[in-house]
Amino acid sequence: MAASGEADADTLAALRATIDRLDAEMHHRLIERSSAIGALIKAKGIVRPGAAFRPAREADMLRRLVARHEGALPIATVEHIWREIIATFTRVQAGYDVAFDASVDAEALRDVARFLFGFSVTLTARGGPAATIAHIRESGTDLGVIGLAQPEEAGAWWRALGRPGGPRAMALHPFIKIPGRPVDVPALIVSPDLTDATPLEIALFAATAHHDGVPDETIAAAGGTVLARAARELLVAIPAGTRLSAVAARAGLDDVAPVGGVARGVALGVAADPLLYETLVPGARP
DSSP, X not given: OHHHHHHHHHXXXXXXXXXXXXXXXHHHHHHHHHHHHHHHHHHHOSOOTTSSOOHHHHHHHHHHHHHHOOSSSXXXXXXXXXXXXXXXXXXXXXXXXXEXXXXXXXXXXXXXXXXXXXXXXXXXXXXXXXXXXXXXXXXXXXXXXXXXXXXGGGOSGGGXXXXXXXXXXXXXXXXXXXXXXXXXXXXXXXXXXXXXXXXXXXXXEEEEEXXXXXOHHHHHHTTOEEEEEETTEEEEEEETTOOHHHHHHXXXXXXXXXXXXXXXXXXXXSOOOTTTEEEEOTTOOO
């Protein structure tokens, strides 16, 4: 019995030593990453507003994370850790904070903002989508989180996006769709005008329907997906490179205007809009 107990103690000690070694290695890698970011800042010189945000690169990093992930650790936990790292080091390059729309389900939108950007940023609550976008425009540096489910009185708030030099749509949340994921509130991430020219897979535009009640199926048949609507005003996603005029003509839309672009997400084990998400089998490599 004593020998067995000693063996168990030795095994536990060895496992704890392995955990300590891995913790130290992860910390050293973060320090190494910090040094690399410092060198990057020096190489870039002065960072203009919007220059530090790289939504296409971030999406690529998250896709590679999904591709190599395995084991019992939930992918949402890994995503949150990674986003904390990305957001913190981005803030080192160019200071920013995050405004979130607190007019509808403020607690949920605050959770989305914390999940995406961690605890190194300051969060400020705003009284609606329009106020959130106005804050981003006035600050010139901050990001915004706006829930896509809005009451009718919010109107076509997305019409304030995409104007020259002004705020634009940068990303959709959630990026990784999984069964029972935390903070699963559909939201739009809004940024200042970006200097990153890397194209994203999905373009967003505002449009006015010719008549009331244009069904989502009509938009889908024209190659798009409705993300939000207010009466005859629509926020529509289409594959990047698709001619807006062609979609508008087929779906019966007028007054179309680009408002930004987002990356295509990843869906694991759940049904998802194929325009917005690539569906993967859990455990399989994309």
